[in-house]
Amino acid sequence: MLIAHTIAELRQALAPHRHPAFVPTMGNLHAGHIALVHQAKPLGDVTVASIFVNRLQFLPHEDFDSYPRTWDADCAQLRAAGCDVLFAPREKDLYPQPQTFKVHPDPALADILEGHYRPGFFVGVSTVVMKLFACVLGTTGGTAVFGKKDYQQLMVIRQMVQQFALPIDIVAGETRRAVDGLALSSRNGYLSSQERQEAVALPQALQQLAGRWATSAPHERDALEALAMEALRARGWQPDYLTVRRRSDLQPPTAQDQPGALVVLGAARLGTTRLIDNLEF
Ligand code: PAF
Numbered sequence: 001m002l003i004a005h006t007i008a009e010l011r012q013a014l015a016p017h018r019h020p021a022f023v024p025t026m027g028n029l030h031a032g033h034i035a036l037v038h039q040a041k042p043l044g045d046v047t048v049a050s051i052f053v054n055r056l057q058f059l060p061h062e063d064f065d066s067y068p069r070t071w072d073a074d075c076a077q078l079r080a081a082g083c084d085v086l087f088a089p090r091e092k093d094l095y096p097q098p099q100t101f102k103v104h105p106d107p108a109l110a111d112i113l114e115g116h117y118r119p120g121f122f123v124g125v126s127t128v129v130m131k132l133f134a135c136v137l138g139t140t141g142g143t144a145v146f147g148k149k150d151y152q153q154l155m156v157i158r159q160m161v162q163q164f165a166l167p168i169d170i171v172a173g174e175t176r177r178a179v180d181g182l183a184l185s186s187r188n189g190y191l192s193s194q195e196r197q198e199a200v201a202l203p204q205a206l207q208q209l210a211g212r213w214a215t216s217a218p219h220e221r222d223a224l225e226a227l228a229m230e231a232l233r234a235r236g237w238q239p240d241y242l243t244v245r246r247r248s249d250l251q252p253p254t255a256q257d258q259p260g261a262l263v264v265l266g267a268a269r270l271g272t273t274r275l276i277d278n279l280e281f
Contacts, residue, residue: 001079003086007094007135010087017046020085020142024132027051028068029077032176032184036145037081039173043143048136049078050087052094056102057124068189087136094131102127105156109250113265114152114276117240122156129157133168141167149175149183151265151278152250175277177203183277190273198235202268202277205232205242210264210281213244218255232268239268247280 004010014020021044023036033049041047051074058064071088078086103126107115110122137144146154158170176184180200191199209228213221221244229239246253247263265278 001075001083001086003075003088005088005090005093007089010085010135011139013085014046014048014136014140017044018140019044020046020048020136020140022132022136022142022144023047023049023083024129024144024146025049025051026053026067026186027074028070028186028189029074030176030184030186030188032147032149032173034077034081035176036147036173037078037083039171040143040145041082043145043169043171046084047082048085048087049083050089050132050136052087052089052128052132054124054128055091055095056099056127057121059118059120062118063187063190068186087132089135094128094135099127099131103130103160105160109152109159110156112152112250113241113243113245114267117267122153125153126156126160130160130164133161133166137166137168143169143171145171145173147173147175148280149185149277151263155250183275185275187273187275191270195270195273199270199275201232201235201237202266202270202275203279206264206266206277206279209242209244209266210259210262210279213262213264214259214281237268237270239266240274242266242268 002013004013021040023040025033053067055064102123105122105126115122154172161168161170181203182199205228212224225243228242232239244262244264246257247261253262259281263278263280267276
């Protein structure tokens with residue numbers, strides 16, 4: 001696996017290739033990331049991953065400084081997965097000047113849910129992904145693979161690619177889960193062993209909410225989200241949202257929107273760790 005730290009090194013490594021398949025990450029890789037690399041491999045003539053902890057997508061009080069950086073283990077996993085090129089820019093390589101030119105996604109999609117609780121998050125994500133796309137796929141186009149675990153992020157990136165007519169196919173990877181059902185996430189590493197046991201209550205709450213929503217009459221549905229949040233609160237969580245939305249635009253469903261076109265999304269804090277998850281139904 002070739003490791004490129006600068007954009008020039010990356011472009012040189014990719015020069016012989018016509019269709020890179022790209023998996024952007026912030027490192028601290030787990031089986032979910034590695035599944036995305038395996039998914040990417042047959043989709044291009046060279047497989048590229050990136051590791052960059054993007055300061056722009058963290059609020060000042062969030063975990064940018066403490067975000068786990070596990071370089072040696074990440075490289076070993078990427079090598080074993082058959083990744084050909086790792087792009088690992090330092091901050092000065094990707095942001096040589098303060099990044100004052102930013103990508104502002106549609107507020108209707110990006111200022112709700114995660115964007116409501118983490119203002120500016122999707123500006124930071126869209127800006128770095130646009131820049132990573134320019135570095136990795138800018139001369140050829142190609143394919144990029146994003147996990148469905150970050151459901152809203154995937155939708156924002158799809159819309160960005162579509163509205164800027166970028167020659168990039170966005171492919172979605174299914175969420176990988178531990179045996180008890182907890183979605184794999186780098187932030188699971190922050191959980192104490194007691195919290196780790198409790199954490200499965202989040203996917204269970206989403207499953208229960210989806211099941212109840214699907215079997216309720218429309219007039220009963222309004223109360224279900226508040227009840228689901230209250231049940232998590234009673235277990236010691238601080239939920240931001242547990243909500244049923246349309247898959248097409250993440251807006252609340254109308255009477256015409258039926259299971260099959262819906263997704264239930266949740267974000268909740270357990271101790272100091274904020275977890276997100278979702279389930280299509
Ligand atoms: O999902 C992530 O790990 C990040 O948001 C991404 C897409 C790599 C951008 O920093």
